[in-house]
Amino acid sequence: QLHLQESGPGLVKPSETLSLTCSVSNGSISSRTYYWGWVRQPPGKGLEWIGSIFYTGRTLYNPSLKSRLIISVDTSKDQFSLRLSSVTAADTAVYYCARLGMFLPPGIEGIRYFDAWGRGSLVIVSS
């Protein structure tokens, strides 16, 4: 069964860069079917999509974060990573990595959905 695991510092200072890595096991990140993504959830609040990446390196970013965001992939290690710069307290959240599966109904383009998730990593932005 596919397993995703987030790793990285749990505390980041304001104005610095938040970095997280997602390690994928029991599956290959180089599949042509899946995208891989990041979703975050501030304490007590809802879910926000951050961005997604294909194994080729093609990325999709949330426009509200795009100017501060880099998502990258390392296929040799079956990992993908998130870097969010110039963080503030508003970036405090649980950060989830997830796999984006796809359903291909007849007549329309593929429908993406988050079908596997990591356990999440709490990142607190504080001095």
Next chain:
Amino acid sequence: DIQMTQSPSSLSASVGDRVTITCRASQTINIYLNWYQQKPGKAPKLLIYAASSLQSGVTSRFSGSGSGTDFTLTISSLQPEDFATYYCQQSYSTRYTFGQGTKLEIK
């Protein structure tokens, strides 16, 4: 961005009740709509994709319907393990967006 609005934001119900949660998109999204369940301290879990397709391993108590802008998630007979927060999510636009969530509590 496509805005997703869920109603109600919270709901109290009893074991055995039939419950319906609604999700409305700010523009038409065909059937590009997914539903997730999240329990406290846990990652979200996919329940329904493409508006009405049940994810493998998910109990048939859950069902989804709708297309265009209006969608529903129905739980046919609430069980204790169903008390959680539910989110809808659109993938019509690659700028994926979630609803604000519906918290289902025990009455």
